[in-house]
Amino acid sequence: MARNRAITALLLLLLAALSWTNKIAAQTDEMGCTDWWACNFSPTATVDDGSCDYETCIGCTNQYACNFDPGAIYYDGSCEYLSCVGCTAVEACNYDPEALIPNTALCDFASCVGCTDFTACTFDPEATLSDPTQCIYPLPDYDCEGNLTGCGGCEPVFITDLSPVQVGCASDLPVDPVGEVLAATGCTDEPLEVKTFIVDATSDYTLNVGTTADGIGPDGAIRVLGLTALGLANSDYFVESYPLLVSRYANGIAVISGQVENTINPSLKWTVHLVLEDPLMGEEWLTQDQMHGFITASGCSVDTASMVTYRLNQEHSYLIGTDGLEGSYLQLSHMPFNESKRFQLGGGGNSVNCNYGFGGWFAWSGLVLNQPVSGMTGDLVIDLGEDILTEVPCGQAATVHFHHALNPACGLFTEVPQLYVRADVTPPAWNNESCALEVALCFNASIGEVILPEPCVFQFDDECSEEVLVTFEEIAVSGDPAGQPEAPFVIQRTYTGTDCSGNASSFVQMLSFDGEACPEAPTSPVTKPTVSKGQTRQNSRSEAFKSGDLRSPLIASLSPNPTDAQSAVHVNVSNRDQVTLRVYDLAGNEVDAHVIQGGSDSEVKRITLSATNLTPGCYLIQATASNMRETLRWIVHH
Numbered sequence: 173m174a175r176n177r178a179i180t181a182l183l184l185l186l187l188a189a190l191s192w193t194n195k196i197a198a199q200t201d202e203m204g205c206t207d208w209w210a211c212n213f214s215p216t217a218t219v220d221d222g223s224c225d226y227e228t229c230i231g232c233t234n235q236y237a238c239n240f241d242p243g244a245i246y247y248d249g250s251c252e253y254l255s256c257v258g259c260t261a262v263e264a265c266n267y268d269p270e271a272l273i274p275n276t277a278l279c280d281f282a283s284c285v286g287c288t289d290f291t292a293c294t295f296d297p298e299a300t301l302s303d304p305t306q307c308i309y310p311l312p313d314y315d316c317e318g319n320l321t322g323c324g325g326c327e328p329v330f331i332t333d334l335s336p337v338q339v340g341c342a343s344d345l346p347v348d349p350v351g352e353v354l355a356a357t358g359c360t361d362e363p364l365e366v367k368t369f370i371v372d373a374t375s376d377y378t379l380n381v382g383t384t385a386d387g388i389g390p391d392g393a394i395r396v397l398g399l400t401a402l403g404l405a406n407s408d409y410f411v412e413s414y415p416l417l418v419s420r421y422a423n424g425i426a427v428i429s430g431q432v433e434n435t436i437n438p439s440l441k442w443t444v445h446l447v448l449e450d451p452l453m454g455e456e457w458l459t460q461d462q463m464h465g466f467i468t469a470s471g472c473s474v475d476t477a478s479m480v481t482y483r484l485n486q487e488h489s490y491l492i493g494t495d496g497l498e499g500s501y502l503q504l505s506h507m508p509f510n511e512s513k514r515f516q517l518g519g520g521g522n523s524v525n526c527n528y529g530f531g532g533w534f535a536w537s538g539l540v541l542n543q544p545v546s547g548m549t550g551d552l553v554i555d556l557g558e559d560i561l562t563e564v565p566c567g568q569a570a571t572v573h574f575h576h577a578l579n580p581a582c583g584l585f586t587e588v589p590q591l592y593v594r595a596d597v598t599p600p601a602w603n604n605e606s607c608a609l610e611v612a613l614c615f616n617a618s619i620g621e622v623i624l625p626e627p628c629v630f631q632f633d634d635e636c637s638e639e640v641l642v643t644f645e646e647i648a649v650s651g652d653p654a655g656q657p658e659a660p661f662v663i664q665r666t667y668t669g670t671d672c673s674g675n676a677s678s679f680v681q682m683l684s685f686d687g688e689a690c691p692e693a694p695t696s697p698v699t700k701p702t703v704s705k706g707q708t709r710q711n712s713r714s715e716a717f718k719s720g721d722l723r724s725p726l727i728a729s730l731s732p733n734p735t736d737a738q739s740a741v742h743v744n745v746s747n748r749d750q751v752t753l754r755v756y757d758l759a760g761n762e763v764d765a766h767v768i769q770g771g772s773d774s775e776v777k778r779i780t781l782s783a784t785n786l787t788p789g790c791y792l793i794q795a796t797a798s799n800m801r802e803t804l805r806w807i808v809h810h
Contacts, residue, residue, distance in 0.1 A: 211245065238272065265300065289439050290406075291496035291541070307439070312498070323499060323582035326359040330366075330575065330588050338595035341636035342374050342569040345592050347423060355577040355586070364577040369447055369488050372423035374569035377562050382416035382428065382554035385531070387469060387524025393554050394432045394442060394491065396502065396536060398547040404540045406436035416444060416554060418530060424451045426482055426517075428530075428552070431494070439496035445576075445587070446504065446552065447488035448515055454479035463512045467531070472520035479518035483511065484534055488576070492585045493540070500540040501583040507533040507548065515552070522553050529555045539583050566638070566672030569594045599675035600640045602667065604631035608787045611683045614690035614758055616790075621657050622685050623758070625789035626809025629736065632669035632677075640669040651685070660687045691760040726751055726795035726802045728776055734807035741779045741793065745770040749798060753779055755806070756792045763791070783808040 204217025211229035231244030238256035258271025258278060265284030286299030287307040293316035294308045310316045313324030331354040339345055353366045371377075384393040392409030393416060399405035416430035426448040434440035454476035458464050466474050484506040493500030507513075515532030522529030531553050537546035564570075576587035607628035615622050632640040644667055651661025663683040670676040728742040743751050745768050755764035763786065766779050781793070791806040 263301070288406075289437050289496060291437075291439060304439075309496075321499075323584065324359070326357050326579055326582045327584045328355045328364050328577035328579050328586040329358045330355045330577070330586070334575065334588055334590040336591040336593060338593055340594070340596050340598065342594055342638075343636065345374055345569060345571045345594065346370075346573075347372055347571055349573065353575045355575075357579050357581075364579060366575055366577050367487050368573055368575050369425060369485070370423065371419070371421040371425050371427065371572050371574070373421065373564055373572060375422045376564055377422060378420045379560040379562055380418040380420075380530075381557035382412070382418050382430070382530060383557075384411045385522040385524050385527065385529050385553045385555045387522075387553070390435075391524075391553070392432070392435060393552070394444065395551050395553060396491070396547065397549040399540065399545075402540075402543070402545060404543065404545065405434055405440055407434050409435045410440075410442060411435055413441065415557075418554075418556065420451075425449055426451070433495075437496065441493070441495045441497060442491040442502075443494055443585075445488070445490045445492060445585075447485045448482035449485050450483045452481050452514075453477070454481060454516075454518070457481045457514065461512070463510070465513065466516055466520075467513055467523040467533075468520045469524050469526060472526040474520055475518065479516055479521065481514035481516050482532070484515055484532065488574075489534070490578070490585065491536070491538075493583060497540065499542070499583040500538070501578065501580075501585060502536040502538040502540070502545075503578075504534040504536050504550070507535045507550075517556070522555060523551075524553055525555070527555045528558075529553075539580065567594060567596060567674065594673070596636060596671065596673035596675060598635050599677035600632035600634045600669040600671050601677065602631065602669070602679035603633045604628050604679070606785055606787065607631075607667075607679070607681065609681060611681065611787065611789070613683055613685040614688050615658055615685070616690045616758075622653070623790045624653075624663070624683065625787065626734070626807075627665060628667065628679075628681065628788060630667060630669065634669075634671050636671070638672055640671055643668045643670075649682075653685075658687065661685050690758050726797055726800060727793070727804055730793065730804055730806065734809050735783050736809050737784060738780055738782045739806065741781060742776050743768050743779060743795060744775075745777055746775050752796045754794045754796070755781060756794065757787075758790055758792075781806070 201218045202216055203219050203221040204214035205212050205224035206217045206220040207213055207224045208215075210224035210226055212223065212225045229243065229245040230248045231241035232239045232251035233244045233247045234240055234251045237251035237253055239250065239252055256272040257275050258268035258273070259266050259276070259280070260271050260274040261267060261276065261279045264279040264281055266278070266280045284299055285301040285303045285306075286296030287294045287304070288299050288302040289295060289304070289307050292307040292309050294306055313321050315321055332352070334353070347370055349368045349370070353368065355364045355366045356362055357364060382393065384391050390409045391411070393412050394410045395408055396405070396410070397408050400408050410432035413431040413433045416428055419427045428444060428446040428448070430444045432442050432444060454466070454474065458476060466479070468474055484504060486503065486505040489504040491502040491504065513533060515530070517530045519528055520526045522531035524531070531551060534550045534552070535548050536550050539545070570591060570593045573590040573592065574587055575590060576585065578585050611625060613622050613624065627644060630642045632642065634640050644665070646663060646665050649662040649664045651659055653661045653663060665681040665683065666678050667681070668676055668678040726744055728744050730739055730741050733739055741753065743753060745751050749770050751768045751770065753766040753768065754762055756762055764781060768777050768779065786808050788809045791808060793804045793806050795802045
């Protein structure tokens, strides 16, 4: 060290000599301390001014000492190594933030441990380390001295019978309150105001899981700003004890339910009961007033086409205290009052990040730990899980009427749901009067088979005007229609309709063949035109008539055939006095008739045949003039 000091002195001497030479050359003098042993030695000074200091640079030069002086040049023997030794464990009761040398043996982890919950009977205001096992709470409805608080048994009690109600059709489910619902305090029988909101579960609804949204600053799913300043909470921020549930229904009601606990004192809990209404898509809401806007986190963009906005319903929105906040309540109202901002659901909706979330402001007032309170600022700030669509099967529709009452004297809250459910027990009714209960069949020798009518058109009436599921079954009760078509047989046709509640009814039709042949249709004395291969009968009739064939057919065309409603018959009436058109069923009964007057010129007249009131099956259309007769087969089905 002495050698280093000598070298330093020599360098300073050389510098001084160089400076002195330069000053002589410049013919100037510089005042200062010229003693290089001094603390304030100036190597550029040429004239000593008596300012040399020999004390300020003397001190402890050991960097590991408690009193190490980084400005000291000369060691004075003052270094000490005890005063800076201490407990550096931040969780210790005697944590010393100024200690430089740690000594764990000095740390005290016991003297400051106690109950830090101010709602407990054993609350220790001097305790800095929390030990929940040391917290003792009063029994429900009693204070810490064992005195009855006066709230025992004062929960709201509903007097009205709220048993489930069954209705037949979904349209009968009430979506507005029904009748008067009464409630009273359990201890004094004083009447309480009952409020009701209704959720519509007649169609599908959506569920989401909500959790605290992480953003800049303190986080909480529910934030009640001001409780800490009032000395009523350890923090203004409350996180979910378990995920909140967000339910959105077809009638526009959104319900947020669950429980949150204080971030510092978990014994302070709120039961969350938020009801929102009047959903509007963001674009629609923005166009209502130029003052309307969204609250979004920095850097987040809002898709107004998909964002949904809600209004908080003050009548039904509460935070109900439990555990350490038992007997407390806060009633929430929408903020701001002019609704320039709304609760918002969508991407960036929680206002603290860009996630899919839900958020909004509220004001609050009520009773917390027996102290009347109010505040203008609070908010919901949650991230949402993916939408979970809950399907309501047809026949299981319902509406739920939630009735709730609050005892403001004790902060006790009771809610009772009343269920209105669909219980349809009426099956659909068959309503096709044109479908005969019994149908007699006959054997048609010309085609060598028994002609079966087409099945009837399904016509079921459901009392709830809902879609009916239909099934058709055809079985041979007797005989063998397929193997022995000329032998008697009976076929049963069953038409079944089932509504969405599972109620079913059937219409049974019997088709009977007793072996009889069908009556022969009257034959025409006029030879019909030859029909070439690939040419339809209707086309041949029309072409023959157009070519002026004297034997042009009476019936030019028939379409559509078969039909389920009506068919058009075109009749040639040229040079004829009149043409009579008759329709027969296979039993030979006349079911329709028309008389068409002829004329001197070639003319085709159109006759419409209605099949609406006819039993499905085969019919014969016979056209008769003075010198000829024609017959065509007409098929009717429904």
